[in-house]
Amino acid sequence: MKNPDNNLSISTLLLRWYDVHKRDLPWRGTHDPYAIWISEIILQQTRIQQGWDYFVRFMRRFPDVVSLAQAHEDDVLKLWQGLGYYSRARNLHAAAQQVVDRFGGQFPRTYSDILSLKGIGEYTAAAIASIAYNEPYAAVDGNVFRVLSRLFDIDTPINTPVGKKQITAVAQSILHPRFPGLHNQAMMDLGAMVCTPAQPECVECPFQEICLALARNKVADLPVKNRLKTVRNRYFHYFHIRYGDKVYIRKRIGRDIWKNLYEFPLVETDAPADFAALQDSDGFKQLFSPVMQMTIRHTMHLKHVLSHQVIYADFYQVDIDPAEQSLQGRGLIEIPGYRLGEYAVSRLVHKYIETI
DNA sequence: AACACGGGGGT
DNA sequence: ACCCCAGTGTT
Numbered sequence: 001m002k003n004p005d006n007n008l009s010i011s012t013l014l015l016r017w018y019d020v021h022k023r024d025l026p027w028r029g030t031h032d033p034y035a036i037w038i039s040e041i042i043l044q045q046t047r048i049q050q051g052w053d054y055f056v057r058f059m060r061r062f063p064d065v066v067s068l069a070q071a072h073e074d075d076v077l078k079l080w081q082g083l084g085y086y087s088r089a090r091n092l093h094a095a096a097q098q099v100v101d102r103f104g105g106q107f108p109r110t111y112s113d114i115l116s117l118k119g120i121g122e123y124t125a126a127a128i129a130s131i132a133y134n135e136p137y138a139a140v141d142g143n144v145f146r147v148l149s150r151l152f153d154i155d156t157p158i159n160t161p162v163g164k165k166q167i168t169a170v171a172q173s174i175l176h177p178r179f180p181g182l183h184n185q186a187m188m189d190l191g192a193m194v195c196t197p198a199q200p201e202c203v204e205c206p207f208q209e210i211c212l213a214l215a216r217n218k219v220a221d222l223p224v225k226n227r228l229k230t231v232r233n234r235y236f237h238y239f240h241i242r243y244g245d246k247v248y249i250r251k252r253i254g255r256d257i258w259k260n261l262y263e264f265p266l267v268e269t270d271a272p273a274d275f276a277a278l279q280d281s282d283g284f285k286q287l288f289s290p291v292m293q294m295t296i297r298h299t300m301h302l303k304h305v306l307s308h309q310v311i312y313a314d315f316y317q318v319d320i321d322p323a324e325q326s327l328q329g330r331g332l333i334e335i336p337g338y339r340l341g342e343y344a345v346s347r348l349v350h351k352y353i354e355t356i
Numbered sequence: 357a358a359c360a361c362g363g364g365g366g367t
Numbered sequence: 368a369c370c371c372c373a374g375t376g377t378t
Contacts, residue, residue: 049364050363084363087360088361161357309360
């Protein structure tokens with residue numbers, strides 16, 4: 001049996017497999033660092049099937065870094081709507097402006113310069129540097145954690161700094177010295193297609209002769225991961241306020257979820273609240289004082305499950321008497337109802353808007 | 357080192 | 368119910 005420490009054989013086996021099995025993706029075959037960058041950011045924590053169309057649309061709308069830098073953040077977020085982790089879009093936009101300001105609009109060429117851009121961490125910097133410029137940096141993502149923890153039978157929890165350091169060192173040591181870009185992409189494809197989280201296809205694996213976990217019957221036990229803490233429950237009460245043909249929205253600010261996206265005015269309570277309790281809340285009074293002529297009815301309840309919080313959302317439709325004064329001047333934006341679709345909103349708010 | 361940040365899909 | 372996914376920034 002070959003030794004898994006025989007590094008040349010590992011990357012050679014890997015590239016031989018990749019040459020036959022690599023996937024045909026819209027960002028494959030390019031050495032344009034901008035296109036690689038966009039694809040890498042979109043695919044962070046996102047499945048290819050889900051990200052594919054977003055990538056195509058994004059490249060069509062912002063074909064180069066200068067066009068992205070010149071865009072309005074609202075338009076970038078609108079293009080990102082529905083993808084989640086919206087800081088990716090905000091950082092993408094900010095980083096494009098950094099490229100213009102600090103690198104004269106030319107995408108940086110070195111790992112450390114690439115790493116200095118907003119939203120680009122060690123993984124993405126290594127991916128761009130290796131795929132675009134063939135720089136010898138191992139791109140270590142969730143796939144690589146899984147493949148290498150199995151190949152070398154490493155049971156250090158991978159979601160700890162020690163585990164990450166350990167896998168990264170191994171990844172760097174087996175990186176093909178002449179084809180780091182191909183090697184990195186091959187590792188990702190192998191993790192996505194063969195060395196999958198559940199029911200891996202070990203019989204198809206180029207490493208089946210040298211995989212320590214397979215030899216020791218531990219494939220299903222790896223990688224080891226510490227449990228995340230439980231999710232937080234939140235209670236949102238949205239008000240779809242109608243005033244003639246106008247509605248009111250506002251932009252979320254602060255460090256909370258969905259920053260810079262738009263939504264209906266909302267009151268958050270720290271526990272489930274019926275309408276009577278809601279009326280007593282400070283947020284409600286602030287929104288609707290002074291007392292005005294209006295009708296309110298509860299129209300929808302949605303449970304929105306995210307990775308780290310569960311949001312219980314109630315929607316109320318509020319009709320303000322046209323004789324009343326406009327609600328403008330409370331941080332609200334008054335827009336015609338038919339223009340709602342122009343604003344970037346969360347998936348949760350979108351679910352409601354679809355039903356209007 | 358721990359936590360925050362979306363959303364979708366698989367078992 | 369629980370896990371997974373081409374991670375990064377902040378505290």
